[in-house]
Amino acid sequence: MKKLCAVLLAVFIFLISCCSAFAAGINAAEQSVLSNMRSPANMNGHKIFVPTAYINQAEAHFNTIDMTQQQADKINALINAGRSFLEGTGKSNIKELSPSERRTLLSYASQAAAVLKLTAVAGSDETRIKITTKDGTIIVDESNNIIKTTGFSSLAVPIAAASFIFVVLILAAAGLISLKKRELENEEI
Amino acid sequence: MKKSKPNTRAQKRRKKFLKGLRRFLLMPVLTCLLLFVVVFGITTPFLSDFFSIGSMFLQDNESSYSRTYENIFSPSDNSGDTVDAEDVDYPSIDKQFGTLEIKNRGVDAKLFFGDGYVPLRNGVGVYAGSFIPGYGKTILVSGHNNTYFNGLKNVKTGDIVKIRTSYGNYEYQINKTRIADANDKSTYDLGANEENLVMYTCYPFDELGLTEQRFFVYADKISGPEIVGIYE
Numbered sequence: 001m002k003k004l005c006a007v008l009l010a011v012f013i014f015l016i017s018c019c020s021a022f023a024a025g026i027n028a029a030e031q032s033v034l035s036n037m038r039s040p041a042n043m044n045g046h047k048i049f050v051p052t053a054y055i056n057q058a059e060a061h062f063n064t065i066d067m068t069q070q071q072a073d074k075i076n077a078l079i080n081a082g083r084s085f086l087e088g089t090g091k092s093n094i095k096e097l098s099p100s101e102r103r104t105l106l107s108y109a110s111q112a113a114a115v116l117k118l119t120a121v122a123g124s125d126e127t128r129i130k131i132t133t134k135d136g137t138i139i140v141d142e143s144n145n146i147i148k149t150t151g152f153s154s155l156a157v158p159i160a161a162a163s164f165i166f167v168v169l170i171l172a173a174a175g176l177i178s179l180k181k182r183e184l185e186n187e188e189i
Numbered sequence: 190m191k192k193s194k195p196n197t198r199a200q201k202r203r204k205k206f207l208k209g210l211r212r213f214l215l216m217p218v219l220t221c222l223l224l225f226v227v228v229f230g231i232t233t234p235f236l237s238d239f240f241s242i243g244s245m246f247l248q249d250n251e252s253s254y255s256r257t258y259e260n261i262f263s264p265s266d267n268s269g270d271t272v273d274a275e276d277v278d279y280p281s282i283d284k285q286f287g288t289l290e291i292k293n294r295g296v297d298a299k300l301f302f303g304d305g306y307v308p309l310r311n312g313v314g315v316y317a318g319s320f321i322p323g324y325g326k327t328i329l330v331s332g333h334n335n336t337y338f339n340g341l342k343n344v345k346t347g348d349i350v351k352i353r354t355s356y357g358n359y360e361y362q363i364n365k366t367r368i369a370d371a372n373d374k375s376t377y378d379l380g381a382n383e384e385n386l387v388m389y390t391c392y393p394f395d396e397l398g399l400t401e402q403r404f405f406v407y408a409d410k411i412s413g414p415e416i417v418g419i420y421e
Contacts, residue, residue: 024275027421052379053318056326060302060317063279063419138282141305146316146379147371148304150333151391151400168221175213183205 029072030062036076041083044092054129057140065116075112082108258307260285262300267357272323272414277356282317283307287354289330291363294348295340304331313337313388319379322352322359323416327381330388334404338390341406350386350408359413361386367405368392376405384410 037055040047106122113120120131131140280286282303290297299312308314313332320326332338352359369376377387392404
């Protein structure tokens with residue numbers, strides 16, 4: 001009986017620690033991750049911070065999930081490893097990192113995202129990141145600037161101009177062919 | 190030195206061909222390009238309003254939307270002081286979670302979380318790196334200058350911005366407008382610990398194509414429920 005109780009208790013504790021419950025708010029585990037994200041990396045005497053926009057987006061996502069302490073511990077370990085890696089490169093800022101160093105840094109982010117069953121993909125310059133859920137829902141998309149282009153479609157004018165020029169070229173080519181044809185007909189006569 | 194006249198048949202044909210090329214290809218293309226530049230430059234200031242009106246008609250045509258979105262907004266009557274975090278359905282990106290209105294200024298739009306293609310095509314969007322109303326932090330909202338945020342050109346200091354969400358209704362009072370470069374990071378503070386609403390759109394208004402400047406409108410919260418119990 002004692003063994004059975006012990007097993008049941010173990011299963012109960014395991015389930016409590018692994019399963020997500022209600023998602024509202026930022027729990028202690030999530031707060032520890034946010035707090036860790038706010039700690040700077042010391043790169044050659046320069047303090048490098050995770051951009052506030054990234055931290056805010058993480059906070060927004062944490063409002064929709066309920067992270068367990070185990071998950072938070074794994075993520076914090078990866079954040080710390082990423083920070084140590086940055087500090088060990090001997091570079092002064094992110095822009096100085098080589099492509100392979102950027103990929104290594106991204107792998108820490110990918111592993112941290114994977115803890116929450118998310119996928120992290122780097123932008124073309126490997127300094128920006130996009131994080132999505134398995135079903136493709138976007139959690140973080142820092143592939144664009146914070147301030148967006150909010151004017152008339154930037155493509156409309158070039159497309160209109162290109163179409164206009166294309167039509168003119170077709171008409172001109174048709175005219176030229178017709179002229180040549182007439183010329184040849186005249187020569188034959 | 191005199192130019193030698195074309196004497197062979199081949200030379201004559203070549204000259205004719207070049208003349209034809211110049212007459213029927215080069216000149217029309219150059220003329221059209223020149224006309225396009227001149228007409229575009231002269232008519233843009235006069236026609237821009239028509240373009241805007243036209244696009245505003247188009248935006249009401251639901252069938253023109255190429256992508257759909259999820260709507261989690263249902264009107265609430267909560268204009269009280271607080272709302273519990275557990276009662277807030279925190280939106281994910283591309284979801285409509287409210288509406289934004291500035292009365293008598295031509296701004297009345299669906300409010301989305303995220304500011305990508307879907308939100309800005311169907312309304313205005315809260316940048317995902319900022320926060321939702323009631324959170325006590327910065328709310329950075331963008332919209333197109335030729336559609337949903339065209340009316341920002343009419344706003345004045347003291348105007349009231351109404352945001353309705355499923356968890357509460359909010360009012361913000363406009364305290365400042367500003368024209369700034371799109372890359373000017375002093376135009377917003379994503380780390381602010383005080384609720385503030387920042388709305389922006391491309392400037393000049395009714396301009397076709399890319400613009401380097403943005404028109405920013407700043408507002409302070411005057412009413413609406415604060416989300417409590419966020420940090421457990």
